[in-house]
Amino acid sequence: MSAARRVGLAALALGCALLQGCATPTGVAADPRDPWEGMNRKVYAFNDALDVAVVRPVAQAYVEVLPSFVRTGVRNFVGNLVDVWSVVNAGLQFKGQAAAEGFMRVAVNSTFGLYGLLDIATEAGIPRPREDFGQTLGHWGMGPGPYVVLPLFGPSTLRDSLALPVDMQASPARFFSGSDEKTAVTVLRVTDLRAGLLTAGDALKAASLDPYSFLRDAWLQKRENEVYDGNPPQRFDYRDPDSP
Amino acid sequence: MLNSWIQPTRRGLALMLASLALLGLPSALASEESADAFVRRVTTETLDLVKNDKSLRNGDVTKIMQLVDNKLMPHVNFRRMTALATGPAWRSATPEQQKRLQEEFKTLLIRTYSGALSQVSDQTVFVKPLRAGQDDKNTVVNTEVRGKGDPIQLDYRLEKTPGQGAGWLIYDLNVLGIWLISSYNDQFKKEISAGGIDGLINSLAERNKANASGASARKG
Numbered sequence: 001m002s003a004a005r006r007v008g009l010a011a012l013a014l015g016c017a018l019l020q021g022c023a024t025p026t027g028v029a030a031d032p033r034d035p036w037e038g039m040n041r042k043v044y045a046f047n048d049a050l051d052v053a054v055v056r057p058v059a060q061a062y063v064e065v066l067p068s069f070v071r072t073g074v075r076n077f078v079g080n081l082v083d084v085w086s087v088v089n090a091g092l093q094f095k096g097q098a099a100a101e102g103f104m105r106v107a108v109n110s111t112f113g114l115y116g117l118l119d120i121a122t123e124a125g126i127p128r129p130r131e132d133f134g135q136t137l138g139h140w141g142m143g144p145g146p147y148v149v150l151p152l153f154g155p156s157t158l159r160d161s162l163a164l165p166v167d168m169q170a171s172p173a174r175f176f177s178g179s180d181e182k183t184a185v186t187v188l189r190v191t192d193l194r195a196g197l198l199t200a201g202d203a204l205k206a207a208s209l210d211p212y213s214f215l216r217d218a219w220l221q222k223r224e225n226e227v228y229d230g231n232p233p234q235r236f237d238y239r240d241p242d243s244p
Numbered sequence: 245m246l247n248s249w250i251q252p253t254r255r256g257l258a259l260m261l262a263s264l265a266l267l268g269l270p271s272a273l274a275s276e277e278s279a280d281a282f283v284r285r286v287t288t289e290t291l292d293l294v295k296n297d298k299s300l301r302n303g304d305v306t307k308i309m310q311l312v313d314n315k316l317m318p319h320v321n322f323r324r325m326t327a328l329a330t331g332p333a334w335r336s337a338t339p340e341q342q343k344r345l346q347e348e349f350k351t352l353l354i355r356t357y358s359g360a361l362s363q364v365s366d367q368t369v370f371v372k373p374l375r376a377g378q379d380d381k382n383t384v385v386n387t388e389v390r391g392k393g394d395p396i397q398l399d400y401r402l403e404k405t406p407g408q409g410a411g412w413l414i415y416d417l418n419v420l421g422i423w424l425i426s427s428y429n430d431q432f433k434k435e436i437s438a439g440g441i442d443g444l445i446n447s448l449a450e451r452n453k454a455n456a457s458g459a460s461a462r463k464g
Contacts, residue, residue, distance in 0.1 A: 031430070075393075128394060199363075206455050207356035209431045209447050217430045218422045225421025230386070230397060231375075236426045238382055238401070238416070241327040241334045 005168055031213070033147050033220060040149040044212050047154055051194075056201070059194035071192065073117045078189050079128075080109045080116030081172035088170070089131035093139040098129035130226065133167045134160035138227035147216055155219035279378075279402050282412045283385040284371045286319055294364045301361060308358045321403065321413040322346060328415070329428040330436070330444070337441045345441070348448035349428075355455050367391035369398075380404040383412075397421060 034040060063071070087102035105121035105128060113120045122128065137159055138144065145158030153164070172189060173182040194201075208214035224232045277285075293315065294300050299307050326346045327334045334342065372386040383402045388395040401416035401423075417424045435444040 122393075203356055206451075206458070207352065209435060209451060213430055213434065214427060217427045221423060221426065222421045225397075230421070232421075236328075236423065236429070238328065240324065240381075241330075241332070242324070 005165065031147075031216070034216060035146050036148065040147060040216075041212055043149040043151055044215075046151060047149065050152070051201075055190070055194050056198070059191050059198060062191045063195050063198065071195065072119075074188060074192050075196075076109070076113070076119040077116045078172050078185075078192060079119065080106060080113070081175055083109075083128065085167070085170040086129050086131045089133060089136045090129050092136045093131065095129070095131070098131065101126055102129045102131075132163070133170075134163040134223070135227050137163055138223075144220070144223060147220060155215055157220070157223060160223065277411055278374065279383045279404075279412055280371050280374045280385050282402070282410055283387060283400055284369070286316075286410075287369045287371075287387065290315055291364065291367065291369060294361055295366075301364060303358065303361070305355070305358065308361065309354060312354055318409060319412070319414055321415045322350060324403075324413075324415045325349075325425060328425045330432050330441075331429055333436050333441055341441050341445065344445050345448070348445060348452060351452045352448055352455075353424075355452065365391065370395070 031037065083102050083106050087099050087106065090099035090102055105126050108121045108124065108126070109116050109119060112118070134157075142159050144160070148156050148158055148161050150156050150161060150164075156164070171186070173185045176182050176185055204215060204218075205211050221232075290311075293311065297307070300311060323342075323346060326342070326349050329349065330337070330345060337345070367389050368391070370388045370390055372388065374383075374385065378384065381403045383404070385400045385402060387398050387400070389398050397418070397420055399418035400414050401418070402412045402414055405411060405413050415425075432444055435447045439446070
């Protein structure tokens with residue numbers, strides 16, 4: 001079992017164990033999308049502490065130490081491997097154009113782009129389809145289920161958590177043999193991701209009154225937007241509050 | 245007999261043309277600008293302004309406030325934005341409370357999102373074709389900010405205001421699939437149920453103070 005898969009299963013097991021007896025705040029402020037809010041807040045606090053202590057400093061060092069063209073190369077390389085999985089999921093959702101575009105991207109970047117180090121496809125204007133297994137399940141009618149904050153992985157939904165082992169099977173680490181290499185690729189991917197989110201992470205704390213619920217709402221909206229490919233149903237009531 | 249019928253009509257036509265000229269035909273046509281043309285014009289103007297002004301990109305808050313007040317606020321129905329974010333409690337708020345809410349909310353948004361302006365370099369805005377069948381009071385314009393890396397989804401929700409200003413007002417914003425008002429409605433609801441409108445105003449004021457001192461600490 002690869003290290004990544006073990007972590008994923010441990011996260012799910014931990015999540016299920018914590019489900020027992022965690023009170024949800026009652027009263028008008030309770031959010032129907034988040035029945036496990038008590039547990040989620042605890043996990044969020046844990047993740048935040050870990051982020052402040054380890055992940056963020058590593059990402060900052062990554063940005064300071066490595067020249068930007070190296071970081072771009074890393075992002076492109078990982079992105080190419082992620083594109084492969086997007087093609088599979090686009091196919092599973094019968095999204096022919098997205099699948100074709102993804103396939104073109106992988107073909108162009110893997111050959112002309114030196115195994116993915118150069119992102120020639122984006123410069124050529126081929127759009128990047130972002131499809132994962134959670135979206136595939138969503139497309140075929142599975143609702144998101146309750147909001148779940150996973151240890152390490154962060155915000156998710158029950159559906160996406162169930163899809164996580166499948167997505168992890170197809171993660172970029174899979175393209176490497178040897179557990180050391182797999183771990184190295186995963187760490188690199190997480191660091192690159194976190195480095196890209198450095199300003200966003202600070203903005204979250206500054207822009208919100210309660211970072212936990214702000215992140216929750218942003219995450220749930222973003223996921224629904226992804227499942228519906230940018231055109232989700234309108235959920236908010238926009239009637240003019242000043243009119244009687 | 246035919247002559248007497250044609251003469252008044254011709255005069256009527258002449259009067260009509262004269263009055264149109266007085267109204268200023270170009271401005272009458274301008275108010276018929278479509279939602280996507282409006283968004284394209286405003287965003288391109290703003291983006292060009294930011295690209296040409298280094299102090300804006302460096303985070304000069306006074307200049308950013310000026311830019312927002314002069315260039316953007318005239319195109320935003322900020323009262324409606326604040327009212328929607330506040331929810332049903334807005335109706336029972338006093339005019340003084342409503343005014344303070346708008347001020348604190350505006351400060352919060354400008355301070356936190358002005359950081360994005362420092363990232364502007366060579367981005368362009370691509371406005372997608374308008375989706376058919378939209379309500380005049382709730383029109384969504386989809387755009388993409390294109391530059392280095394993945395394009396960023398940026399959508400606007402507009403209401404038509406015939407005869408007023410440019411003919412459209414923005415009242416909600418969507419970045420990367422996340423609508424602003426929905427997110428803040430969630431935030432505000434909690435504060436209101438805990439401490440009412442005044443509780444909400446105080447929390448916003450505290451957050452703004454914390455951000456301001458944080459920013460000056462970083463600069464110093």
